Amino acid sequence: xxxxxxxxxxxxxxxxxxxxxxxxxxxxxxxxxxxxxxxxxxxxxxxxxxxxxxxxxxxxxxxxxxxxxxxxxxxxxxxxxxxxxxxxxxxxxxxxxxxxxxxxxxxxxxxxxxxxxxxxxxxxxxxxxxxxxxxxxxxxxxxxxxxxxxxxxxxxxxxxxxxxxxxxxxxxxxxxxxxxxxxxxxxxxxxxxxxxxxxxxxx
Amino acid sequence: xxxxxxxxxxxxxxxxxxxxxxxxxxxxxxxxxxxxxxxxxxxxxxxxxxxxxxxxxxxxxxxxxxxxxxxxxxxxxxxxxxxxxxxxxxxxxxxxxxxxxxxxxxxxxxxxxxxxxxxxxxxxxxxxxxxxxxxxxxxxxxxxxxxxxxxxxxxxxxxxxxxxxxxxxxxxxxxxxxxxxxxxxxxxxxxxxxxxxxxxxxx
Numbered sequence: 001x002x003x004x005x006x007x008x009x010x011x012x013x014x015x016x017x018x019x020x021x022x023x024x025x026x027x028x029x030x031x032x033x034x035x036x037x038x039x040x041x042x043x044x045x046x047x048x049x050x051x052x053x054x055x056x057x058x059x060x061x062x063x064x065x066x067x068x069x070x071x072x073x074x075x076x077x078x079x080x081x082x083x084x085x086x087x088x089x090x091x092x093x094x095x096x097x098x099x100x101x102x103x104x105x106x107x108x109x110x111x112x113x114x115x116x117x118x119x120x121x122x123x124x125x126x127x128x129x130x131x132x133x134x135x136x137x138x139x140x141x142x143x144x145x146x147x148x149x150x151x152x153x154x155x156x157x158x159x160x161x162x163x164x165x166x167x168x169x170x171x172x173x174x175x176x177x178x179x180x181x182x183x184x185x186x187x188x189x190x191x192x193x194x195x196x197x198x199x200x201x202x203x
Numbered sequence: 204x205x206x207x208x209x210x211x212x213x214x215x216x217x218x219x220x221x222x223x224x225x226x227x228x229x230x231x232x233x234x235x236x237x238x239x240x241x242x243x244x245x246x247x248x249x250x251x252x253x254x255x256x257x258x259x260x261x262x263x264x265x266x267x268x269x270x271x272x273x274x275x276x277x278x279x280x281x282x283x284x285x286x287x288x289x290x291x292x293x294x295x296x297x298x299x300x301x302x303x304x305x306x307x308x309x310x311x312x313x314x315x316x317x318x319x320x321x322x323x324x325x326x327x328x329x330x331x332x333x334x335x336x337x338x339x340x341x342x343x344x345x346x347x348x349x350x351x352x353x354x355x356x357x358x359x360x361x362x363x364x365x366x367x368x369x370x371x372x373x374x375x376x377x378x379x380x381x382x383x384x385x386x387x388x389x390x391x392x393x394x395x396x397x398x399x400x401x402x403x404x405x406x
Contacts (some may be wrong), residue, residue: 001233030204031234060263061403072210090324093319115318116296120326123292147270153401156394163299165390187368187390191359194397198356200264 002031003051004156005042010050017049064197067152072182072193073169078103081110081134089118099166102137103182108173109145109181110138114165141150143193146185150194206254209244213253220252228297249392269399270355275396276372276386281306284313284337291336292321302369304339304384311376311382314340314350317368348373349388355396 004011005020014032020023032049039062039201042052077095079088081102087098092115102111113133120134122128144162146155146169155167169183208223209215217235221228235252238244242262245255280298282291284305291303295318305314316336324339325331347365349358349372358370372386 003228003237027204030207034206034243036237038237038243040237040241045315057299060266061401064401086326089322093323098318099367100269115301115322117402119292119318119325120296122322128257128326133264151401153398156398156401159394160391160398165301178302182233187394188363190394190397191362191390194393195356195359197400198264198267198359199355 002028002035003040003048006049007051011044011048012050013048015203016076024172065151065153068148068195069146069150069152069155069169069183069185070148072152072189073148073185074189076101076119076181076184077167078107079113079133080104081088081132081137085131085133085136086123086128089122089128092118096188097166099184100131100133101168101184105179107180108175108178109140109143109170110169111139112166112168113137114144140179143168145179147171152190156179156190157170159185159187159190205231205238206243209252210254214247214251215253216251252378258345268354268356270396271351271356272349272353272358272372272386272388273351275293275355275392276351276388277392279304279371279387280383281384282336283307283308284335284340286336287332288321288334289312289331291316292331293323295321300369301389302387303336304371304387305336306384309376309381310383311381312343312346312373314342315346315371316340316359316367343382346371348382351376351385355388355393359393362388362390362393 002017005017013026014025018028032091036043041049041050043049077097078101079091092100098115100113101109101144104110144158144164144167146158146167148169148171158167166186168181168185170181172178173180205220208220217228217231221231225361229402237281242255244252247251280300281304282294295303301318303316304312307313320339347361347370349361349370352374361370369387369389371384372388373382373384376383
């Protein structure tokens, strides 16, 4: 009944709802608290209650949308433009990652190399020890990045939409157009977050 | 107030709750429906309402645990044991997947090849056109698999725990110890499911 009243007349104050139901405000308080906590109603100070219009599914989504890149990012594995393709492949195996980030002095992001890029270049009959990764990497500004404050959901959406396995987490550097790399978000990160949510142990 | 009553006296019927509150069962019905729908109360026929003791986090976990492999799997990309490493790499690029499943006649799973396996073998100075994938693939029974009825959460846990990018979805074949491959679950699958949950559009 409360929901019906708020749906029809909202925004409406707690007092007014109580009046409609011939109850005191105090009697009604726990019910309003539950309906607000569970997300069916929204409350705004000095305005009153209004119907959120949210279904159970949407409420779950809200919980996920609160997770941020900052809390889930892992450490980026980097190399230089001059690193050979051969050494890059070795680093990838040693560090057990699927993507390397190419940086210049100061940790500024200049490129990205994926397992796919390395596989492609290793198929040609070239000497992998002499080709620098600078030749095969994806360069800025064609790199999809994310920020520390961004939601993990947005980062996951970028992974899917851009069909990449990994995003560098960047922040503004001191120079113009320079982005400092401070982390990475991968499909593994998202899969781990999914498992945590499923086990009810997320942040 | 309803939650307090159910907490203290549950399991308790709707009639009994209505009595405690000096309300009719009909007046109470919408409130009980909301509290049950949102997961704060559980209801069992012929027993009554009891307090679920669940937080929002636990409810999200419960929702995730209901998703199954069957509803999320994608089509597996396969090759034969005799396929050359060179052709396997080409198939991987053409189909844009990170893992190939090796099958014999009838679609029975005999092996798995990852981008990592192919990268490793392409680093040696061998002729990729003459090496069959049967030589470098991971063989049964060392392949981690999942089933159609399994929860997506369990499959995601296997991806993380076993540090693999992809799981074949299998079902029992006609022969002894033979598993037919009917799909695949990858970290991309899980990332997509995560995005769907966050957008409130999941199954």
